[in-house]
Amino acid sequence: xxWIRVCWLLAWNVPQRAxxxxxxxxxxxxxxxxxxxxxxxxxxxGYFVWMTDLHGDPYxxxxxxxxxxxxxxxxxxxTFGLMGCDPPIALGWSxxxxxxxxxxxxxxxxxxxDFSRHTMNLMPNTHANVxxxxxxxxxxxxxxxxxxxxxxxxxxxxxxxxxxxxxxxSDEPANDWFVLVGAKLNSSWSMTSxxxxxxxxxxxxxARVGNLTLLSITTVIYSVRHQPTQLEEDPFSQFxxxxxxxxxxxxxxxxxxxVGHIPPGIETFGYTQLWHPMYLSRYLxxxxxxxxxxxxxxxxFGHVHKDEFRILPNPPPGAGPILLSSALSPVYYNNPAFxxxxxxxxxxxxxxxxxxxxxxxxxxxxxxxxxxxxxFPGFGxxxxxxxxxxxxxxxxxxxxxxxxxxxxWYTSDYPADLSHLACKDDDTVDSARSKLLRRHQxxxxxxxxxxxxxxxxxxxxIASISTQHHAAQPMFxxxxxxxxxxxxxxxxxxxxxxxxxxxxxxxxxxxxxEVLNLAYRSLWEELLQKFGPAVERALETGGSxxxxxxxx
Ligand SMILES: *[C@@H]1O[C@H](CO)[C@@H](O)[C@H](O)[C@H]1NC(C)=O
Ligand SMILES: *[C@@H]1O[C@H](CO)[C@@H](O)[C@H](O)[C@H]1NC(C)=O
Ligand SMILES: *[C@@H]1O[C@H](CO)[C@@H](O)[C@H](O)[C@H]1NC(C)=O
Ligand SMILES: *[C@@H]1O[C@H](CO)[C@@H](O)[C@H](O)[C@H]1NC(C)=O
Numbered sequence: 001x002x003w004i005r006v007c008w009l010l011a012w013n014v015p016q017r018a019x020x021x022x023x024x025x026x027x028x029x030x031x032x033x034x035x036x037x038x039x040x041x042x043x044x045x046g047y048f049v050w051m052t053d054l055h056g057d058p059y060x061x062x063x064x065x066x067x068x069x070x071x072x073x074x075x076x077x078x079t080f081g082l083m084g085c086d087p088p089i090a091l092g093w094s095x096x097x098x099x100x101x102x103x104x105x106x107x108x109x110x111x112x113x114d115f116s117r118h119t120m121n122l123m124p125n126t127h128a129n130v131x132x133x134x135x136x137x138x139x140x141x142x143x144x145x146x147x148x149x150x151x152x153x154x155x156x157x158x159x160x161x162x163x164x165x166x167x168x169x170s171d172e173p174a175n176d177w178f179v180l181v182g183a184k185l186n187s188s189w190s191m192t193s194x195x196x197x198x199x200x201x202x203x204x205x206x207a208r209v210g211n212l213t214l215l216s217i218t219t220v221i222y223s224v225r226h227q228p229t230q231l232e233e234d235p236f237s238q239f240x241x242x243x244x245x246x247x248x249x250x251x252x253x254x255x256x257x258x259v260g261h262i263p264p265g266i267e268t269f270g271y272t273q274l275w276h277p278m279y280l281s282r283y284l285x286x287x288x289x290x291x292x293x294x295x296x297x298x299x300x301f302g303h304v305h306k307d308e309f310r311i312l313p314n315p316p317p318g319a320g321p322i323l324l325s326s327a328l329s330p331v332y333y334n335n336p337a338f339x340x341x342x343x344x345x346x347x348x349x350x351x352x353x354x355x356x357x358x359x360x361x362x363x364x365x366x367x368x369x370x371x372x373x374x375x376f377p378g379f380g381x382x383x384x385x386x387x388x389x390x391x392x393x394x395x396x397x398x399x400x401x402x403x404x405x406x407x408x409w410y411t412s413d414y415p416a417d418l419s420h421l422a423c424k425d426d427d428t429v430d431s432a433r434s435k436l437l438r439r440h441q442x443x444x445x446x447x448x449x450x451x452x453x454x455x456x457x458x459x460x461x462i463a464s465i466s467t468q469h470h471a472a473q474p475m476f477x478x479x480x481x482x483x484x485x486x487x488x489x490x491x492x493x494x495x496x497x498x499x500x501x502x503x504x505x506x507x508x509x510x511x512x513x514e515v516l517n518l519a520y521r522s523l524w525e526e527l528l529q530k531f532g533p534a535v536e537r538a539l540e541t542g543g544s545x546x547x548x549x550x551x552x
Pocket of ligand 4: 374380383
């Protein structure tokens with residue numbers, strides 16, 4: 001009991017700051033002064049570094065680089081990478097140095113996947129090269145944090161020999177890829193022998209840090225883009241394992257964090273589902289269970305490259321938040337970023353997150369961006385819980401100050417289309433309504449649900465906001481059109497297409513009708529040719545898609 005109160009007390013004693021100010025340093029020592037003898041509090045507050053999605057490219061300044069859109073000449077002087085491109089591994093080195101330089105004592109480092117660059121097929125030997133990159137990236141982090149545990153091993157879709165490829169070998173004692181990657185991580189001192197032993201079978205493992213249990217799960221196998229398509233009921237028996245680990249933690253009164261790469265639910269670029277619905281419902285059964293779910297103090301994922309949170313449709317009492325962190329790679333137009341997370345060691349509750357970021361430039365300049373708790377009012381004293389994020393979601397829908405701050409940090413302070421959805425004094429009724437609809441597109445994307453439920457959520461919003469809105473385009477079901485996008489397209493093309501369709505779902509212009517028409521006739525290439533560049537421009541400049549497409 002003392003431990004809980006102590007966390008609460010410490011949090012209580014943190015001096016309040018103006019919104020957006022940088023975090024107070026020396027929080028522990030300030031609080032220490034207030035303690036009675038015997039209250040060894042400082043040990044109950046911990047910090048860890050959270051990095052994700054570096055997408056390091058060892059071939060950055062060569063003819064087989066990921067960054068095809070820029071000339072070799074343009075890349076040569078940019079030793080840490082360019083906006084819109086996967087970076088060289090040097091960017092990871094720079095981020096790790098910056099994390100190391102922060103003053104708080106770090107308990108461990110967490111990495112939530114996508115070590116390797118996109119378009120791995122262009123490298124000479126994808127199998128050898130991707131597994132080497134995983135080991136090399138791990139070594140870079142380990143070099144900066146030689147004395148603390150590294151929790152690493154949640155693999156991204158780019159951490160395989162092909163994009164979204166992972167053979168499912170539930171009946172075999174070990175999987176070749178997990179054996180190879182486990183050995184690379186182990187020899188980089190980034191995976192313990194104990195974790196390696198678990199990892200070999202299905203790429204998931206349990207790690208302990210103090211009294212806290214981390215369950216690292218493999219998620220590429222649940223992706224709607226997973227190859228080879230193979231829908232076993234419970235691949236690698238991971239769900240059964242997850243349930244049993246949670247049950248044991250509940251019995252022993254331990255808190256648990258689930259960490260992985262691809263989050264369950266919807267991505268907010270084109271609002272498409274990330275997990276196959278059957279796996280999503282199985283996962284929801286577990287994490288929404290009133291006993292099992294209540295010991296999960298946090299769920300942490302990467303993959304989306306943006307700084308976001310998610311909400312369970314029926315959160316169990318006391319559920320911790322689901323957080324997605326911003327990427328180190330600037331490939332999808334966000335400033336590179338990582339987080340320093342403050343947590344309560346005994347309760348496992350997250351207390352605050354401080355985001356560090358740098359603009360992409362010749363020299364990187366890492367700085368503190370924002371602290372969650374002082375930037376968004378309304379979080380409690382004894383740690384972050386999902387309920388608080390539910391309220392934050394409601395506030396975001398209003399499009400006021402909280403929304404503006406949220407949109408700014410969504411891309412780690414790189415100009416982004418989301419920020420155009422904030423309410424402005426000079427909004428007309430039409431523009432206000434269209435922004436509100438688009439904020440609801442986003443708000444529905446924050447709920448952990450499948451495509452069908454997402455569509456229901458958004459259709460309800462449409463019905464309540466503008467009764468006649470959709471009457472003009474009844475023959476196009478955007479949900480159906482999204483599903484018919486050919487799987488052969490690269491990620492980035494699929495993103496562009498889904499973004500265009502979601503834009504057209506709300507816009508009432510001639511161009512929107514044309515977008516829907518082309519998709520309806522499956523003229524995908526033509527659609528990309530005609531409207532793809534506008535999406536790219538909007539991303540690059542942070543302009544709104546409305547103005548890039550319609551010149552408005
Ligand atoms: C990639 O594979 C090729 C061919 O096996 C090898 O020569 C090269 O060193 C590898 N590069 C990396 C970064 O792993
Ligand atoms: C992991 O690495 C350690 C240290 O190098 C070594 O002792 C151990 O045998 C390795 N474990 C496995 C399973 O490879
Ligand atoms: C872990 O839990 C045990 C028993 O509940 C407690 O005695 C110990 O101090 C805890 N350790 C930490 C680091 O919180
Ligand atoms: C978060 O900030 C609020 C004030 O807005 C404060 O009451 C609370 O104690 C803080 N929580 C933590 C965990 O620091």
